[in-house]
Amino acid sequence: MAQLVSSWSNGVQSVPEDYLMPPEKRPGDSVSVCNEIPVIDLHENLKNNRSDIIKHILKACQEFGLFQVINHGVSEKMMEDVMVLYHEFFNMSIDDKLCVYSETPLGAACSLYPSSLNYAKEDVHFWRDILRHLCHPLEEHTPSWPDKPSRYRQEVGRYAIEVRKMGFKILDLIAEGLGLKDGYFNEVSQNHTMAINHYPPCPDPSLAMGIGAHRDANLITFIQQDQYGLQMYNHGKWMGIEPIPNAFVINIGYQLEIISNGKLKSVEHRGVTSSTAARTSITTFVGPNLDHSVAVEPAKELVTSTSPRKFKSYQFNNFIADYLAYSKKPVSRDGTLLDLYRL
Ligand SMILES: O=C(O)CCC(=O)C(=O)O
Numbered sequence: 001m002a003q004l005v006s007s008w009s010n011g012v013q014s015v016p017e018d019y020l021m022p023p024e025k026r027p028g029d030s031v032s033v034c035n036e037i038p039v040i041d042l043h044e045n046l047k048n049n050r051s052d053i054i055k056h057i058l059k060a061c062q063e064f065g066l067f068q069v070i071n072h073g074v075s076e077k078m079m080e081d082v083m084v085l086y087h088e089f090f091n092m093s094i095d096d097k098l099c100v101y102s103e104t105p106l107g108a109a110c111s112l113y114p115s116s117l118n119y120a121k122e123d124v125h126f127w128r129d130i131l132r133h134l135c136h137p138l139e140e141h142t143p144s145w146p147d148k149p150s151r152y153r154q155e156v157g158r159y160a161i162e163v164r165k166m167g168f169k170i171l172d173l174i175a176e177g178l179g180l181k182d183g184y185f186n187e188v189s190q191n192h193t194m195a196i197n198h199y200p201p202c203p204d205p206s207l208a209m210g211i212g213a214h215r216d217a218n219l220i221t222f223i224q225q226d227q228y229g230l231q232m233y234n235h236g237k238w239m240g241i242e243p244i245p246n247a248f249v250i251n252i253g254y255q256l257e258i259i260s261n262g263k264l265k266s267v268e269h270r271g272v273t274s275s276t277a278a279r280t281s282i283t284t285f286v287g288p289n290l291d292h293s294v295a296v297e298p299a300k301e302l303v304t305s306t307s308p309r310k311f312k313s314y315q316f317n318n319f320i321a322d323y324l325a326y327s328k329k330p331v332s333r334d335g336t337l338l339d340l341y342r343l
Pocket residue numbers: 195197211216223225229230269270271281283
């Protein structure tokens with residue numbers, strides 16, 4: 001239990017040695033918030049011009065691999081309530097958190113753990129705690145979820161349903177933009193996992209990381225954030241993502257890059273800490289299940305004589321094994337995990 005950052009960091013005056021990032025992995029010079037990252041108003045655009053919004057989304061996925069959406073259909077009240085619920089959750093006593101704490105979170109239906117799935121083998125830890133659980137099918141998974149605060153299962157269950165609906169709506173817009181049929185991504189979207197990150201205030205944010213540079217292994221990710229801290233790497237530099245109340249940040253994962261035959265780009269991103277404010281991000285990962293039996297590969301419709309196939313076919317569980325092995329390697333901008341899958 002002592003490993004949860006939220007259980008020992010309150011009042012700590014300096015960053016403990018096993019949280020000191022090596023210089024090349026530290027946040028570096030001050031990063032400014034980027035105003036060019038598209039903020040797409042789904043309500044206005046869908047009402048007035050569906051084809052414009054599709055173009056807008058595709059352009060964002062090609063240029064940045066990331067965009068924000070507002071008026072997305074998930075109720076603002078629900079988003080606010082769930083954020084308050086998670087503040088309460090991470091402020092609960094250690095004893096209350098123990099019910100879901102796990103030192104071996106990999107493969108668990110629900111667990112609360114520090115840093116990453118790899119804590120025991122890490123040289124340096126990240127300055128965060130994570131509550132992670134499966135969400136689909138809902139009835140199957142809610143019994144494994146926390147039962148404190150007492151409204152947890154009901155409120156988060158409703159939130160998961162709404163975010164899933166929004167997710168499919170956005171995936172259908174992306175499918176249409178790529179020239180794929182409605183519902184094209186349904187089969188590779190059966191895994192719906194929520195990971196709620198909590199980054200307590202850190203005595204020296206220049207020396208630690210909330211989460212290191214990475215790309216997401218899944219198809220697409222939806223993030224609700226309450227404070228600044230998320231950054232993406234683009235055009236040779238790190239850029240901050242502005243926290244917009246009631247918006248979702250949407251970022252493209254490796255599977256969407258591969259299935260789109262490289263037309264959409266996965267985005268490298270990371271999270272920094274603050275010395276004054278705790279940060280909570282409610283992350284929803286959508287992608288294939290680990291036991292997804294059909295090979296993942298570029299959509300046949302996107303492979304043509306002018307756009308030859310770029311990636312091999314593979315089983316998703318093998319990809320995840322490579323992803324976990326790769327994430328332990330030193331950061332290098334010369335290549336990505338995708339090089340292993342390129343033809
Ligand atoms: O905290 C965030 O905003 C991002 C977290 C993240 O990138 C992840 O959990 O994969």
